[in-house]
Amino acid sequence: GVAIGGGGTFILKGGSIKDNESSNRAGVSVEGSGSANQGTFKMESGEISANKATCFGGGIYVGEYGKANILGGTIKGNIAAQSTYKSPAEDVGGGGICIMGGTVNFTNGTIEENIIHEVEKNCGAGVFIGAKGTFTMSGGTIKNCKTKAKDNKPSRGIGVYVAGGTDDTKGTFTMTGGTIENCKLRSGHTAEGGGVYVSANSIFKMHGGTIKNNESSTGKGVYVQGSPGGMGSQDGYFVMGGEACVGLWGTKGTLTDGNDVYLGRNLDIGSLVTIEIDRDKPITKSNVACITPRNYATSETVLMMSDSSAIGAHVNKFTVTPQESSGKTLYWAVDDQGKLMRIVDGDKYPAKAWKALKDAVSVAGGEPITIKGTIQARNSTDNRGVITISSNITIKGSDTATDILNANRDFLGSSAHRIFDISSGAKLTLENLTLTGGKGPAGASGGGIYVGSGGTVSLKHCSIKNCNADLGGAIGCFQGTVDMVNCALTGNTADKSGGAVYAKGGSASLKSKVTIDGGSIGGTNMGEPNNAVGAGSDDGGGGIYAAAHSQVTLKGNAKITGNTATGKGGGIYLSGYEAQFTMDGSAAVTPSTGSEVTTAGKNDVYFVVGSRIDLGGSFAPQDTIAARITFSAYSQNTQVLRGSTESISDHYTRFTVTPQTSPAQEWKLNSDG
Numbered sequence: 001g002v003a004i005g006g007g008g009t010f011i012l013k014g015g016s017i018k019d020n021e022s023s024n025r026a027g028v029s030v031e032g033s034g035s036a037n038q039g040t041f042k043m044e045s046g047e048i049s050a051n052k053a054t055c056f057g058g059g060i061y062v063g064e065y066g067k068a069n070i071l072g073g074t075i076k077g078n079i080a081a082q083s084t085y086k087s088p089a090e091d092v093g094g095g096g097i098c099i100m101g102g103t104v105n106f107t108n109g110t111i112e113e114n115i116i117h118e119v120e121k122n123c124g125a126g127v128f129i130g131a132k133g134t135f136t137m138s139g140g141t142i143k144n145c146k147t148k149a150k151d152n153k154p155s156r157g158i159g160v161y162v163a164g165g166t167d168d169t170k171g172t173f174t175m176t177g178g179t180i181e182n183c184k185l186r187s188g189h190t191a192e193g194g195g196v197y198v199s200a201n202s203i204f205k206m207h208g209g210t211i212k213n214n215e216s217s218t219g220k221g222v223y224v225q226g227s228p229g230g231m232g233s234q235d236g237y238f239v240m241g242g243e244a245c246v247g248l249w250g251t252k253g254t255l256t257d258g259n260d261v262y263l264g265r266n267l268d269i270g271s272l273v274t275i276e277i278d279r280d281k282p283i284t285k286s287n288v289a290c291i292t293p294r295n296y297a298t299s300e301t302v303l304m305m306s307d308s309s310a311i312g313a314h315v316n317k318f319t320v321t322p323q324e325s326s327g328k329t330l331y332w333a334v335d336d337q338g339k340l341m342r343i344v345d346g347d348k349y350p351a352k353a354w355k356a357l358k359d360a361v362s363v364a365g366g367e368p369i370t371i372k373g374t375i376q377a378r379n380s381t382d383n384r385g386v387i388t389i390s391s392n393i394t395i396k397g398s399d400t401a402t403d404i405l406n407a408n409r410d411f412l413g414s415s416a417h418r419i420f421d422i423s424s425g426a427k428l429t430l431e432n433l434t435l436t437g438g439k440g441p442a443g444a445s446g447g448g449i450y451v452g453s454g455g456t457v458s459l460k461h462c463s464i465k466n467c468n469a470d471l472g473g474a475i476g477c478f479q480g481t482v483d484m485v486n487c488a489l490t491g492n493t494a495d496k497s498g499g500a501v502y503a504k505g506g507s508a509s510l511k512s513k514v515t516i517d518g519g520s521i522g523g524t525n526m527g528e529p530n531n532a533v534g535a536g537s538d539d540g541g542g543g544i545y546a547a548a549h550s551q552v553t554l555k556g557n558a559k560i561t562g563n564t565a566t567g568k569g570g571g572i573y574l575s576g577y578e579a580q581f582t583m584d585g586s587a588a589v590t591p592s593t594g595s596e597v598t599t600a601g602k603n604d605v606y607f608v609v610g611s612r613i614d615l616g617g618s619f620a621p622q623d624t625i626a627a628r629i630t631f632s633a634y635s636q637n638t639q640v641l642r643g644s645t646e647s648i649s650d651h652y653t654r655f656t657v658t659p660q661t662s663p664a665q666e667w668k669l670n671s672d673g
Contacts, residue, residue, distance in 0.1 A: 001027045001051060002164045006037035008067065012073065026059035027051035027078060027434055032065030043075075043109070052079040056128065057098035058114060062103030064132065065525070072109045072142065079115045081122040082150070089120035091163055094128030095145065100576040101132040106178070111142045116158075117150040118189060123197065124161030126183060129173055131165030131576045137209065138177045145183040147191060154190045156223070157197030159183035161212060164201030164225075166232060176208040176242070184215040191216040193223030195259060198236035200225045207242035207281050210273040212259055214270070219262030219292065221246040224265035224273045235266050240288060241278030249287040250575045252348050253319060263302060265294040273471035275336070277305040277314050285317065289595070292321040296332060296340060298367045301337035304373060312336035328359035331529045333370065346373030346404075355383045357405070361393060368394040371433060374397065376406040379415070384408075387453075389428045396431035401462045403432060407448075409439040409468065417441075418469070419448050422455035422480065442470025445476025453479035453510070460484075464500075465491045465527075471545070472502030473530060479505055481654075486518040489543075490528040491635045497538070498545030498571065499530030499563055505549025508578060512549070516587075518556035522563040522571075522603070529562040532573075540565040540606055541573030543589075548577035549577030555584035555616060560602055562590070567629065569606025575630075576610030584616025589627040591656065600658050607640065608632040613655075615643035622652050634667055648673040 001019040004010045020026050029049045032038035041060070044311045048059045058078030060067050075096045085092035095114030097104060104127075116125040125145035129135045147155045159180040163171040173196070185191040196215030198204045204222070227233040238261070247259040256552045263273040272293050278282060287297070291302050303318065304320070305311040320332035320340065328442040333343040344362055353375040361367050377384040384407075397403025409416035416439035422428050428449075438448040447467035451457050455654070457475070464474040464487070473492030475482055487501040500521050505511035521543040532542045543564035546552045552572070554560065558569045567573075572580055573588040592602035600606075605627050613629075629640065641648050641655065649671045657667040 003029045004039040004041055005031060005041055006033035009040040011042040011044065012046045012126035013044045014046045016049060018047065018049040018051060020051045021052040024056045026053040026057060027059045029057070029061045029558065030066035030068050031063035034065055039063065040574070043070045049074070049076045049077060051077065052082065052144070055081045055085045055092050056080055056094050056100065057094045059385040060093070060097045061212045062097070062099045062102035064101035064102055065611045068198065070104065070106045070109050074109060075111045075114065081116040081119050084120045090125050091121045092119065093123040093125065093161060095125040095616045096127055096130045098130065099133035099135055100130040100371055103134045106135065106137045107139045109140045111140070112403045113144045116155060117148050118155060118525040119151050120153045120154050120183045122147070122153060123156045125158050126376050127160045129162045129171040131163055131169040131171055131389055132212055134172045137175045140178045142180045143182050147186045147189055147570045152189065156183060156191065156192055156193065158185060158216060159195045161197045162199055162202040162204055164199040167203065171424045173203065174205045178209045180211045181213045185217070192218045194220040197334045198220045198222065198224045198238050200227050200236055201234050203237045205239045206244040207278065207305065208244055211246045212248050213257050214259055219260065221259030224261065224263055226266040226273045227266040227268055231266070236275045238277050239276045241281035241283055243284050244288060245285050246289040253287050254348065255290040255319060259336055260290045260292045262292045263294060266444045273301055274301055274304045277311065277312065279304060283314050283317055284292050288317045289582055290319045291334070293340065295655040296323045297544065298340055298342065299337050300340045302340055303334055307439045311338050325363055329356065330360055330361060330363065331356055339581040342367055342369040344369060344375055346375045350374070350376065351378065352383060354378060358385065358387050361387055361389065364393050366392055368396060371395060371403045371405065373402065374404040374406055377413065378413060379406040379412060383411060384417065386416060386421045388417060389420055389422045392427045394431065395433065395573060397433040400432055400434045400461065404434040404436060406436050407438040409437045410556070417448055418446055420447065420450070422451045422457055424452055424454040427456040427458065430462050431460045432462065438467040443470055445469055445471035445474065445478065448474045451477040451480030451482060455483040457481045458483045459487050461486050461489070461490045465470060467492045468495070470495045472498040474500045475512060477501070477503045479510045479512055482514040484516045484519060488519055489521045490523055492530045494532040494534065496534035497532050497541045499532040501544040501550060502541070503549035503550040507549055508592070511551055513551045514556045515553045516555070518558050520558070521560040526563040529564055531563065532565040532567065535566050538575070539569035539614065540601070542570040542571040542603065545575070546572060546579040547575045548579060551580045551582070551616070553582040553584065556587065557585060558587045560589040560603065563602070565601045568601060569604060569605040570601045570622040571605055573606045574608055574611035576608035579611045580614060581611065581625065582614040582616055586620060586621050586622040588621055588623045590623065591625050591628040596661055604628045604630045604658055606630050606632070609638065612642050613640055613649065615641060615647045615651060619651060620648060621651065625656055626651070626654040628656045628658055639673065
């Protein structure tokens with residue numbers, strides 16, 4: 001069509017350049033012989049269409065020292081990559097524009113319906129940016145570009161392809177405006193990078209514009225290749241900032257057109273490619289990209305920023321494509337350090353969040369799971385049921401007020417279930433969560449959590465409320481371990497014993513151990529007290545029931561407050577048979593007050609002979625009374641307190657005794673405890 005050499009200038013203000021054919025440079029060729037002798041092409045209007053190149057540059061070819069400014073007009077229906085280039089095959093394409101070392105500025109107009117044939121290594125139906133090539137897009141549209149059947153070889157970068165080079169010859173694409181849309185592969189074909197393909201050793205800086213509604217097998221919006229390995233090989237470099245946006249976004253930050261950003265893997269070091277957030281041109285939009293990583297792991301970094309302290313302000317603008325694994329859908333997000341994290345988001349997909357949590361737990365392999373919003377069991381079979389913990393795993397939220405696991409017992413009725421069942425040898429760590437609405441099986445313990453023999457649960461800054469079981473409304477522990485730090489157990493009920501916690505060991509060597517460091521069991525406000533409603537002779541423990549061979553430790557500023565039992569021991573029931581209760585720090589079983597100040601079953605400690613209350617080495621109660629004790633049998637010389645002689649003599653007056661009713665008799669502890 002038109003050839004522009006060094007020092008030459010051609011301006012297209014109207015008319016058309018069309019239906020030309022050549023092995024390369026079919027429509028317009030722009031080249032030069034040096035930086036001081038450039039060829040220049042300026043397109044203000046008109047049309048470049050239906051030109052056909054065997055290999056490169058169907059519409060426009062810009063070689064080294066060539067320069068093109070596209071200010072308007074249409075580049076349409078041009079074809080490249082009709083034949084494989086060289087042997088072994090090298091990248092070939094550029095249906096609309098091919099830039100081989102030159103520079104193109106695209107400010108307005110359209111590049112549309114351009115085509116690459118599916119030969120070996122076909123690339124860039126819209127724009128092909130070769131080594132040393134520079135393409136700057138500040139406006140205009142690249143749209144409806146496509147692949148065409150030939151040898152059915154995979155395609156790359158249907159909209160724009162950025163080729164790699166050395167440090168000095170990288171292809172570079174800078175986008176500050178405009179749109180890349182509706183670039184698609186042929187049905188039945190495979191392609192990477194529907195909108196843009198960023199090769200290893202190439203650069204894509206996106207500071208504005210939109211990439212949307214493109215289609216490909218992988219990376220519908222953007223595909224970023226990792227280093228294939230070898231000397232001097234680097235990952236594709238993708239930067240986002242300003243008003244850049246990949247994909248169309250709906251409510252709740254949901255990607256609606258599937259235009260994701262695929263991050264490949266560096267074959268030298270095995271890590272993922274990353275997206276760099278521009279520190280000097282920070283992202284302004286609330287949703288900018290959905291990341292599909294080559295591999296999913298919490299150790300993988302996907303976002304970087306030169307000012308690492310500022311990255312947390314941007315991570316919520318990115319989402320992550322769910323992972324499909326063995327028929328299960330696993331959800332991921334980006335944490336404040338730019339790394340992948342497992343997530344279950346009750347805000348985004350409330351109707352299937354419980355199933356998502358069960359699936360995540362079943363395959364987590366020790367990787368932590370982050371909870372966002374309310375995860376609620378539903379009335380469908382696959383979206384309810386106890387969550388079994390069979391390995392070591394951490395599940396965490398950020399705020400107990402908003403991040404909630406709700407087993408929904410009031411709604412599920414006969415299908416109600418507890419929340420967690422911890423198997424032998426497994427450890428569950430829970431952080432910053434509320435657990436509610438759990439119900440244990442008939443005759444069993446643990447409405448919220450059951451800890452089996454050899455199992456462990458560690459709770460930090462958690463709340464368990466409104467759970468129910470026959471034994472241990474919130475937690476049932478049999479030969480297991482429970483550790484709580486600054487937690488609140490409120491409003492739980494046991495139909496028999498242990499309104500909040502029920503602990504039982506198997507023998508002197510197989511004990512249940514419950515440690516409560518800070519926090520509260522119960523409370524005095526409406527809905528806070530825990531309650532054990534069993535009226536049998538051995539029922540009770542509104543707050544805690546310490547059955548045979550159990551060790552319960554209350555330390556720090558932990559408080560057992562306001563709990564009640566229809567039977568015995570509103571605060572804690574010590575059943576004898578090596579039931580051991582240790583108090584340390586400023587811990588207290590806060591006595592009832594007013595008309596119930598001496599009433600059995602009102603937050604008192606019920607003491608069966610054979611039990612023991614140990615005073616820890618740091619026991620220093622701040623309350624006037626540390627506990628009120630009710631005895632199964634009142635007898636002089638019963639040893640109640642254990643610990644150092646000094647500690648007992650210093651603190652025995654902090655323990656009061658519920659008066660004996662038959663015969664009526666006042667009791668107290670002496671200085672020996």
